[in-house]
Amino acid sequence: MAPTDIELVERARNGEPEAFRDLVVRHQRRVYAVALGIVKDRDLAWDVAQEVFVRVHQHLSECRDGAAFMTWLRRITARVAIDVLRKERPSRRNDVADVPEAVLREAAPGVLATALGTDPQETVLRRELSGRLTEALGQLPETHRAILVLREMDGLSYEELAERLSIPKGTVMSRLFHARKKMQVLLAGYAGIDAPGGGAP
Amino acid sequence: MRCAGAAPLLGSLPGELDPTEEALLRAHLSTCPSCQARQADLQALSGLLQEGLLVEAARRDLSGLADGVMARIPASAWRGAPAGPLGRLLSFLRRHRILAAASALAPALAALALYLYIGRTAGPGPAGLAVEVTSEDLAAIVLETSDGPVILVGESSEGT
Amino acid sequence: MRSIWTAAWVAVVVLACSPARAADAPVQARIRVLQGFRQGTPGLPPGLDDLRAQLSSTAYVRWEQAGEVQSAMQPKKPVSVPLPGGESVTVTLVESRPGAATFEVSAPASRTQSRVTVAPGKRIVQQVTPERGGSAWFVTIKAGG
Numbered sequence: 001m002a003p004t005d006i007e008l009v010e011r012a013r014n015g016e017p018e019a020f021r022d023l024v025v026r027h028q029r030r031v032y033a034v035a036l037g038i039v040k041d042r043d044l045a046w047d048v049a050q051e052v053f054v055r056v057h058q059h060l061s062e063c064r065d066g067a068a069f070m071t072w073l074r075r076i077t078a079r080v081a082i083d084v085l086r087k088e089r090p091s092r093r094n095d096v097a098d099v100p101e102a103v104l105r106e107a108a109p110g111v112l113a114t115a116l117g118t119d120p121q122e123t124v125l126r127r128e129l130s131g132r133l134t135e136a137l138g139q140l141p142e143t144h145r146a147i148l149v150l151r152e153m154d155g156l157s158y159e160e161l162a163e164r165l166s167i168p169k170g171t172v173m174s175r176l177f178h179a180r181k182k183m184q185v186l187l188a189g190y191a192g193i194d195a196p197g198g199g200a201p
Numbered sequence: 202m203r204c205a206g207a208a209p210l211l212g213s214l215p216g217e218l219d220p221t222e223e224a225l226l227r228a229h230l231s232t233c234p235s236c237q238a239r240q241a242d243l244q245a246l247s248g249l250l251q252e253g254l255l256v257e258a259a260r261r262d263l264s265g266l267a268d269g270v271m272a273r274i275p276a277s278a279w280r281g282a283p284a285g286p287l288g289r290l291l292s293f294l295r296r297h298r299i300l301a302a303a304s305a306l307a308p309a310l311a312a313l314a315l316y317l318y319i320g321r322t323a324g325p326g327p328a329g330l331a332v333e334v335t336s337e338d339l340a341a342i343v344l345e346t347s348d349g350p351v352i353l354v355g356e357s358s359e360g361t
Numbered sequence: 362m363r364s365i366w367t368a369a370w371v372a373v374v375v376l377a378c379s380p381a382r383a384a385d386a387p388v389q390a391r392i393r394v395l396q397g398f399r400q401g402t403p404g405l406p407p408g409l410d411d412l413r414a415q416l417s418s419t420a421y422v423r424w425e426q427a428g429e430v431q432s433a434m435q436p437k438k439p440v441s442v443p444l445p446g447g448e449s450v451t452v453t454l455v456e457s458r459p460g461a462a463t464f465e466v467s468a469p470a471s472r473t474q475s476r477v478t479v480a481p482g483k484r485i486v487q488q489v490t491p492e493r494g495g496s497a498w499f500v501t502i503k504a505g506g
Contacts, residue, residue, distance in 0.1 A: 017271065017279050020274075021271055024266070024270050025267050029258050029259065033257070033258035054274065057270075068345075109236070109242060110239070112242045113238065113244070113245040116249075129249055130252040134257055148250070149250070152250045153251060158213075159217075177208070183250075215460065215481060216460025216461075220386060332478075335473070335475070341475075344418050346414055346418055347414070348411075348412070349483035349485055350479070351415050351418055351419065352487040354488050
């Protein structure tokens with residue numbers, strides 16, 4: 001039977017490099033995926049993922065069991081990705097203006113869900129939309145993007161997001177709301193779905 | 202609660218809304234097809250986003266990534282067993298089922314192991330937020346699991 | 362006959378809860394009484410399948426369910442859970458807030474009292490009698506049904 005995360009953590013703590021390598025290989029894809037969503041650039045996402053695991057190793061003694069490991073890995077990923085995001089774009093504050101309600105007119109509710117249907121299996125449309133996902137994400141302002149990715153991929157709470165980004169919880173909630181709206185409009189656009197009310201730039 | 206108030210609350214996680222908000226939202230949702238549709242959209246978006254990112258990550262050859270991580274960890278960092286013979290005892294207790302090991306020890310030693318185990322924890326447990334156990338004479342052991350805490354007691358010192 | 366060991370209170374505090382408003386909402390709790398055995402064919406009855414991961418972290422390999430209490434628990438109102446054989450365990454909801462419920466479990470047979478906080482859906486598994494003849498009794502509490 002495959003070792004659990006906690007068994008690998010224990011063995012790594014006791015000086016077994018191979019156990020730590022196994023841990024990295026086991027989780028690297030997901031960490032890379034989150035990083036990619038946030039920083040957009042593939043090479044940067046690679047660096048972020050490596051940095052995450054280096055930090056994980058540095059703090060291995062703080063991890064107590066399997067589930068804590070996952071939670072903790074998610075937090076480190078969030079921290080590193082956001083730090084890198086800030087570092088790469090030091091002075092551009094491009095999400096200062098939260099998108100005003102009037103500009104972002106919503107597509108009719110249910111349009112996306114209906115188009116994709118209730119069948120979660122692969123459909124052509126689904127595949128096409130998920131293929132353009134990073135493109136759509138790239139259209140969001142940075143903080144909105146980071147919030148959306150961390151929320152959807154890692155389930156970070158409003159509180160955790162507020163803390164990570166040093167913004168109020170209310171701002172997190174409103175940015176998440178706008179990010180989701182914008183994504184829906186973009187994806188509906190890619191799919192050529194009629195969206196009465198139009199999309200936003 | 203109206204749509205304008207409900208829509209931003211959709212997609213909150215359990216416990217993020219206070220009970221009043223939660224109840225109002227639930228009530229609104231049960232009668233509002235538009236908000237139900239919005240919720241379906243949220244779920245569709247969530248699925249697409251996860252799929253989109255994971256599929257793109259799957260396409261990338263990540264085989265060099267672990268090498269890069271290992272190269273950045275100095276060799277000296279691997280000499281890291283927890284301090285001393287007690288540390289090794291602790292690792293031993295954890296590798297083998299803790300209760301099985303503890304019941305082979307005298308209660309006093311099990312209590313010591315418990316103290317050490319607890320002493321190494323820091324921060325909230327994964328599924329439980331706090332566990333306090335008071336036990337007269339029997340060494341209690343708390344195992345934190347992702348499904349919740351498991352609290353065991355040592356063997357009775359009375360005759361069986 | 363009392364044991365020869367002097368009573369030694371071992372108080373163990375893992376950590377403090379973060380401060381939060383205590384609500385007085387009743388919590389739907391499902392309390393099951395289980396018996397774990399060291400010997401026998403390893404297995405769980407289907408009704409205990411949700412506890413598989415937690416129960417397998419103990420040294421007991423065979424499990425049986427002996428009873429169940431479902432209760433809309435009010436804070437500070439103890440619920441008595443009888444164990445076969447005449448002993449009983451008292452479970453009290455100490456407080457509940459969104460995302461966390463705190464229970465106190467008092468098990469005189471094991472001279473143990475615990476206070477545990479869990480998120481909804483998570484299960485507390487607590488041994489409530491010392492092991493005798495290769496088996497021991499447990500209760501499990503799940504908040505939020």
